[in-house]
Amino acid sequence: MSVVTVTLNPALDQTVVLEALTPGAVHRARSVRRDAGGKGVNVAACLADWGLSVAATGVLGRDNAAPFQALMDAKGIEDRFAWIPGETRTNLKLLDGASGDTTDINLPGLDLTPDALVTVRAALRALTAPEGLVVLAGSLPGGLGPRTYADLTAELRARGARVILDASGPPLAAALAAPVLPFAIKPNRHELEEWAGRTLPGLADVAAAAQDLRARGIALVVVSLGAEGALFCDGDGTLHALAPPTAIASTVGAGDALVAGLVAGLHADLALPDTARLALAFAAGKLARAGANLPPRAAVEAIAATVRVERLTG
Secondary structure: OOEEEEEOOOEEEEEEEEOOOOOOOOOOOOEEEEEEEOHHHHHHHHHHHHOOOEEEEEEEEHHHOHHHHHHHHHHOOEEEEEEEOOOOEEEEEEEEOOOOOEEEEEOOOOEOOHHHHHHHHHHHHHHOOOOOEEEEEOOOOEOOOOOHHHHHHHHHHHOOOEEEEEOOHHHHHHHHHOOOOOOEEOOEHHHHHHHHOOOOOOHHHHHHHHHHHHHOOOOEEEEEOHHHOEEEEEOOEEEEEEOOOOOOOOOOOHHHHHHHHHHHHHHOOOOHHHHHHHHHHHHHHHHOOOOOOOOOHHHHHHHHOOOEEEEEEO
């Protein structure tokens, strides 16, 4: 399998579009949509749109798994999820139509059973190969300790896989403190500030903290910066990539689309500047669409050609 994504705490994303979000007020929704989501699911969806062969594993609640099954069937994603009793959580996303900002309300997920994680590990053993790309993404459900990603990373790297980690909080901290590190990580600015223990107000500050992380043994550190684009740090230095202004239909899953573009670039063995362009093009292309969906490949390639990449260091 070319790429495998792991989503241990998926969610049904219910996006409510409002004229404007006013705390404490009564709102009338302009529209509502429901998408099968979770970080790894979103990454898999974008990669499938791009045309890559991708398998998705993790844990789904059997009682409301139908939207996930429909998504995987429609996009040709190989379903290697462990299905357990209960319902996958729902996340509420309130989209302010005036500002374009999204307010997230993430509800608790399923408590994971030991057997379910055994099933996920078995799927990963069957799907991964040397130099294969495995994305570990999102929060952890109840029943799993913060070392879960660190342990999975060690198992996967022992089999020669390249692990891309997109997590936050204690699971990220544990993975970064482990003796075996991911191949690549994708924190946002706030997550990098949490790790660094200080604010990072300027690009130079972000780049210095990212290079500190890279120097610990992570081959590639990508820091997403929202409207400021993203930084890409490897052994040759740091690049800043910035996409042109984009009409925004929904910001939901934009960071996941960036991860998908990063993975697509790694899969194609592109040079880092071209990988950065592709990652930003995935994110910009997704912004123009609701849900974890990319525009046609030619449109993404056209956006990539307009992404500005500047070398900050190296």
